Amino acid sequence: MKKFSIVLVMVAVLLLCPSMVHAIDPLPSHTTYVACGDAKSIPQPVPQLTSVAYTLIIIAVPVILIVFSIVTLVKAVTAGSPDEILKARGKLIKKFIAAAIIFFVAGITQFVVTKAADDSEGNNIASCISCFLYYDGCTESEPPEAYR
Numbered sequence: 178m179k180k181f182s183i184v185l186v187m188v189a190v191l192l193l194c195p196s197m198v199h200a201i202d203p204l205p206s207h208t209t210y211v212a213c214g215d216a217k218s219i220p221q222p223v224p225q226l227t228s229v230a231y232t233l234i235i236i237a238v239p240v241i242l243i244v245f246s247i248v249t250l251v252k253a254v255t256a257g258s259p260d261e262i263l264k265a266r267g268k269l270i271k272k273f274i275a276a277a278i279i280f281f282v283a284g285i286t287q288f289v290v291t292k293a294a295d296d297s298e299g300n301n302i303a304s305c306i307s308c309f310l311y312y313d314g315c316t317e318s319e320p321p322e323a324y325r
Contacts, residue, residue: 182245208220208221208222208320209221209317210317210318210319210320210321211224211308211315211316211317211318212315212316212317212318213301213304213305213308213309213315214301214302214304214305215301216305217318217319218318218319218320218321219318221315223309224308224309224312224315225312227309227310228309228310228311228312231283231309231310231311234279234283235279235280235283238276238279239276239277239279239280240276242272242273242275242276242279243272243273243276245272246265246268246269246272246273247269249265249268249269250262250265250266250268250269252265253265253266283310287306287310
């Protein structure tokens with residue numbers, strides 16, 4: 178069962194992230210750079226990869242937790258043992274709570290960071306959060322001096 182779950186997670190990652198392979202360009206001369214607030218010359222694949230990772234954490238992890246817990250519950254119900262059903266139901270509830278925590282922690286953290294920023298820095302922080310988490314709001318930048 179453990180091998181099956183590992184294979185299932187790997188297939189889900191490959192299906193959800195086919196563009197990640199194309200996002201990484203090893204040649205600095207072809208790499209485009211973005212700016213995030215005051216930070217300049219950030220390679221474009223960095224915010225792209227963090228955006229994909231954030232999306233996987235927020236969407237895929239809770240879905241995978243819920244699917245695996247439902248599979249466990251169905252196995253326990255088909256086995257017919259009341260003890261196994263109680264154990265599976267307890268695991269189901271714990272995994273639902275973990276999925277909800279994973280889903281809401283990122284949103285709450287983003288809200289707190291955005292609200293904690295000063296008015297002078299608020300736009301910089303909000304644009305960086307938007308750039309790195311959603312790959313939105315990234316402005317093109319000049320390459321660093323070493324690659325000119």
